[in-house]
Amino acid sequence: MAEVLVYVDHVDGAVRKPTLELLTLARRIGEPVAVALGAGAAGTAAALAEHGAVKVLTHEASEYADYLVVPKVDALQAAVAAVSPAAVLVPSSAEGKEIAARLALRLGSGVITDAVDLEAGDEGPVATQSVFAASFTTKSRVSKGTPVITVKPNSAAVEAAPAAGAVEALQVSFSEQATGTKVISRTPRESTGRPELTEAAIVVSGGRGVNGAENFAIIEALADSLGAAVGASRAAVDAGWYPHTNQVGQTGKSVSPQLYIANGISGAIQHRAGMQTSKTIVAVNKDAEAPIFDLVDYGVVGDLFDVVPALTEEIKARKG
Amino acid sequence: MSLRIVVTVKYVPDATGDRHFADDLTVDRDDVDGLLSELDEYAVEQALQISENSDDDVEVTVLTVGPEDAKDALRKALSMGADKAIHVEDDDLHGTDAIGTSLVLAKAIEKAGFDLVVSGMASTDGTMGVVPALLAERLGVPQVTLLSEVSVEDGTVKGRRDGDTASEQLQASLPAVVSVTDQSGEARYPSFKGIMAAKKKPVESWDLSDLEIDAEEVGLEGAWTKVEAAAQRPARTAGTIVKDEGEGGKQLAEFLASQKFI
Numbered sequence: 001m002a003e004v005l006v007y008v009d010h011v012d013g014a015v016r017k018p019t020l021e022l023l024t025l026a027r028r029i030g031e032p033v034a035v036a037l038g039a040g041a042a043g044t045a046a047a048l049a050e051h052g053a054v055k056v057l058t059h060e061a062s063e064y065a066d067y068l069v070v071p072k073v074d075a076l077q078a079a080v081a082a083v084s085p086a087a088v089l090v091p092s093s094a095e096g097k098e099i100a101a102r103l104a105l106r107l108g109s110g111v112i113t114d115a116v117d118l119e120a121g122d123e124g125p126v127a128t129q130s131v132f133a134a135s136f137t138t139k140s141r142v143s144k145g146t147p148v149i150t151v152k153p154n155s156a157a158v159e160a161a162p163a164a165g166a167v168e169a170l171q172v173s174f175s176e177q178a179t180g181t182k183v184i185s186r187t188p189r190e191s192t193g194r195p196e197l198t199e200a201a202i203v204v205s206g207g208r209g210v211n212g213a214e215n216f217a218i219i220e221a222l223a224d225s226l227g228a229a230v231g232a233s234r235a236a237v238d239a240g241w242y243p244h245t246n247q248v249g250q251t252g253k254s255v256s257p258q259l260y261i262a263n264g265i266s267g268a269i270q271h272r273a274g275m276q277t278s279k280t281i282v283a284v285n286k287d288a289e290a291p292i293f294d295l296v297d298y299g300v301v302g303d304l305f306d307v308v309p310a311l312t313e314e315i316k317a318r319k320g
Numbered sequence: 321m322s323l324r325i326v327v328t329v330k331y332v333p334d335a336t337g338d339r340h341f342a343d344d345l346t347v348d349r350d351d352v353d354g355l356l357s358e359l360d361e362y363a364v365e366q367a368l369q370i371s372e373n374s375d376d377d378v379e380v381t382v383l384t385v386g387p388e389d390a391k392d393a394l395r396k397a398l399s400m401g402a403d404k405a406i407h408v409e410d411d412d413l414h415g416t417d418a419i420g421t422s423l424v425l426a427k428a429i430e431k432a433g434f435d436l437v438v439s440g441m442a443s444t445d446g447t448m449g450v451v452p453a454l455l456a457e458r459l460g461v462p463q464v465t466l467l468s469e470v471s472v473e474d475g476t477v478k479g480r481r482d483g484d485t486a487s488e489q490l491q492a493s494l495p496a497v498v499s500v501t502d503q504s505g506e507a508r509y510p511s512f513k514g515i516m517a518a519k520k521k522p523v524e525s526w527d528l529s530d531l532e533i534d535a536e537e538v539g540l541e542g543a544w545t546k547v548e549a550a551a552q553r554p555a556r557t558a559g560t561i562v563k564d565e566g567e568g569g570k571q572l573a574e575f576l577a578s579q580k581f582i
Contacts, residue, residue, distance in 0.1 A: 011485060068481075068490060069453065069463060093484060094449065094466055101450035102457045105419060110544030113448045126548070132339040132445075137551050144544040180462030181496075184478075184489040196484060202581065226581065244468075244503050245482060250335065250444060251359060251502040259581050269336050273447075280579055281559075282572065288563075295556055298575040302564025310569025318573065318582050 002030035002086035005079055006053070007072075007099065009091045010036060013043025017199045018091040018153040023051040025118045025156045029125045030086045032163075033057065035079045035170065037072055038064035042167060049165020051158065057082070057170040068181035069095060073102045075172045080107060082170065085146060087125050089118075092150040093198075100150045109145025116155045116256065116277065125149065133250070133269055134276035153198045154256045189245065192230075197246055200229035202259045203278070205248055206241075207233035207271075209264020209285060209304055213241040218308050219263060225315040231255065231275075233265045249274035263304045267292025284308060322377040323472070323494075326434045327367045328425055328455070329360040329382055329397055331390035332445040339445070344540060345547040346415045347445060349387065356393035359440035361507035364397045366500045367438045368508070370472050379403050381432055385413065385424050391523065398518035399510035406432060410527040415540025418446065422454035424538060427531040429459065436477065437497040441466055452499035462492035468503035 004026040009016045019034075026032035034053040036044040041058040048056050057079050063071040076099065080088065090100040097113050104111035115127035124147050129138045141147070197203065204226065206219040216230070223230045232242035234249050248255055250273040260278035265271060267283070267290055275281070276295065283292045288301045300307050333339050337352035364382065371378035382397040384390045385408040394405040408428050416424070429437055437459070442449035456463030464470075467479035467490070477496050481488045482503070510518070528535060536542050562571050576582050 068465075068488075073457075095483065097449050098453035098463070098465065101418070101448075101453045104544075105422070105454055105457050108544075110417070110419065111450065112545055113450060130553070131447075131550075133335065135339070135553055136341065137553055138345075138547050139549040140545055140547045142544060143546040177457075177460065177462070181464050181490055181492040184491050186489075187487045189485055189487065198484070245484075250447070251441075259576075259579075273335070280581075281556075282575070284568070284572070288561075293559075293561055295559075296561070297556075297559040297579075298572065299559060299561040300564050300568040300572050301561060302568040306566075307564050307568040307572065311572050312569075314570050314573035315576070315582055318577060 003033045003083050004030040005076070005083060005085040005088040006032050006034045007076060007088070007090040007096065008034050008036040008044055008048065009093065009096065010040065010044050013040030015044050015047045017158065020047070020051045020158040021153065021156045022089045022091060022151055023048065023053060024159045025151060026089055027052050027161065028118065029120045033083055033085065035076060037075050045165050045167045049163055050160055052161035052163045053165050054163045056165055056167045058167055059170040059172050061172070063174055063178060066183055067179050068183060069098050069102070070180060071174055071178045072099050073106070074175050074178055075170060076103050077106055078172045079170055080146060087147040087149060090148070090150045092152045097150050100148045104145070104148040107145050107148070109148050110142035111148045112140055112142060113150045115149050115151045118149065118151065130277050133273035152254065152256060194223060195227070195229045197229045197231055198253050198255055200255070201257055202226050202228035203231045203248070203255050203257045204228045204261045204263070205231035205233065205265060206236055206263050207265030208235040210236060210241065211264070216242055218305070222261070222308050222312045225312045225319070233271050262292050263308055265292055266290045267295065322379070323374060323436065324434050325367045325370065325378060325380045325436045325438060326429050326432055327363050327380060327382045327397065327402065328437065328439045328451070329364065329384050329393050330357045330443045331355070331384060331386045331393035332357045332443055335444055340552070341550045344415065345550050346540065354389050354392065356396040357440060357444045359442055359444055359502060362500050362502055362504050363438045363440045364400050364402060365507040366470050366504050368401045369505070370470070374472065381406060383425065383428055383432065384408070385421060394523055395518055396510065398521045399514040400508055401514060404521055405523040406526060407523055408526050408531065412528055412535035412539050415543060416538045417543040417545050418448050418450050419454065419544050420538040420542055422451050422458055424531065424533060425451070426455055426458035427533055428526060429455070431531060435494045436472065439497065439499040441499050441501045452497050456497040459495070459497065462496045464490050464492050464496050465499040467498060467500050470498055470500055470504060
């Protein structure tokens with residue numbers, strides 16, 4: 001069976017959820033071989049084996065942390081040379097897309113980004129994408145070279161599928177470009193204790209209607225009652241009420257959770273672009289004419305300052 | 321010293337219009353108005369700020385690849401303050417994918433001459449966000465991408481990249497490719513004077529032969545990816561909408577419970 005390379009997104013050996021999702025998709029088109037790079041790479045092996053990796057190629061070097069993107073491209077190129085895979089899958093983070101693009105160009109291969117589903121096809125893997133603010137669904141494939149495809153978080157269920165997960169050292173020699181962009185310093189984002197926005201199963205968002213930074217506390221309280229991530233519309237971010245890293249929309253992050261709750265968000269096209277593929281959509285808004293109500297499975301026309309705290313209390317009561 | 325900045329911009333269908341696909345599964349550009357991609361306005365703005373903050377002699381060239389109408393995007397950038405423009409236009413470019421676009425841009429950037437390339441973080445139509453990295457790979461220069469802050473001094477570009485898990489300070493020597501996010505700073509509005517001045521600024525037109533690119537390398541036939549099907553997503557079926565008369569929170573909780581979210 002053909003091997004499929006899966007690029008591992010991890011933090012000091014802790015594998016992030018989108019990579020485990022990729023292993024599920026990789027099994028549809030071949031045998032997953034994972035590539036883990038940088039500090040803690042070997043520590044990823046157990047989790048990867050548990051989710052279907054037959055092999056884990058690792059390489060630890062300081063270059064992966066000290067320089068931007070290119071060392072990782074060099075390593076993946078070495079892995080492709082070693083394995084001759086049927087495809088290379090990379091999580092659709094900002095960095096993942098840059099890695100995939102440069103790798104594809106070097107391989108003389110086409111690249112597809114932000115796939116939301118993947119299946120085997122007669123002429124190679126077929127990727128489903130959601131485009132034009134999720135108003136269209138396309139099916140595409142790479143027509144030249146080894147398909148390089150990035151996949152959005154929440155595109156597949158994480159499934160346990162124990163496999164050998166044999167760890168092998170990958171031989172990498174870095175290119176001249178590898179050290180071109182130096183990372184002078186890195187400040188880890190302060191943990192809020194909430195799930196990462198793009199990976200979360202539930203997202204609770206606030207918009208213009210929240211009307212002030214301090215009022216985001218009621219959005220956070222609802223999120224915490226559901227174990228959800230907090231999102232914000234561009235209007236709320238531009239007003240300085242919530243950090244840009246939490247912005248959902250065309251110029252922010254694209255989310256696709258099981259449940260999306262929009263509070264005080266009108267639903268402009270730019271926001272819809274970032275959340276329209278959510279499985280279940282709920283909105284609370286004073287304005288019955290707000291376009292967000294065209295998308296919802298359930299909507300409450302009302303003042304979020306009444307509805308949201310009442311909802312939070314009710315959830316807490318039900319959860320006991 | 322002089323500094324040559326090339327800003328890559330894209331002319332895109334207006335996202336508030338009704339965007340769809342043509343019969344050949346490329347983006348239908350005829351039915352929707354086009355405009356300068358909003359995310360590229362930030363790139364133009366940062367190039368102009370680098371120019372204004374520099375003691376060097378700086379020339380800002382704005383570059384686009386696209387059909388005749390794409391000149392509108394160049395005019396907008398010129399009216400904001402860019403010095404000159406290059407328009408790459410050729411019938412054989414129809415249907416070019418991101419890899420092909422990066423080839424055309426890279427050849428044009430090399431022909432124009434550059435010390436710094438500034439791009440937006442992504443286009444607002446394809447939203448791939450890969451062209452800046454592809455340009456760095458093709459040009460063999462450092463990529464300093466997704467910056468929310470950027471500065472250039474003494475042949476060095478520095479910037480801040482805000483990622484999912486960390487914020488990084490980056491540095492590279494020129495020549496380099498930079499991309500900037502919508503957090504880099506509000507783009508200026510063209511002044512009346514700027515709009516008038518833009519009419520007199522030079523716009524060069526190049527085609528594939530000027531860039532020594534074969535037609536087979538680009539266009540729909542030359543693309544390394546193929547869209548096989550495109551279907552309009554079915555409209556969501558109308559959901560339940562209730563008016564809050566004191567029980568809205570409770571009713572919503574009931575719905576969430578029925579869907580097993582609680």
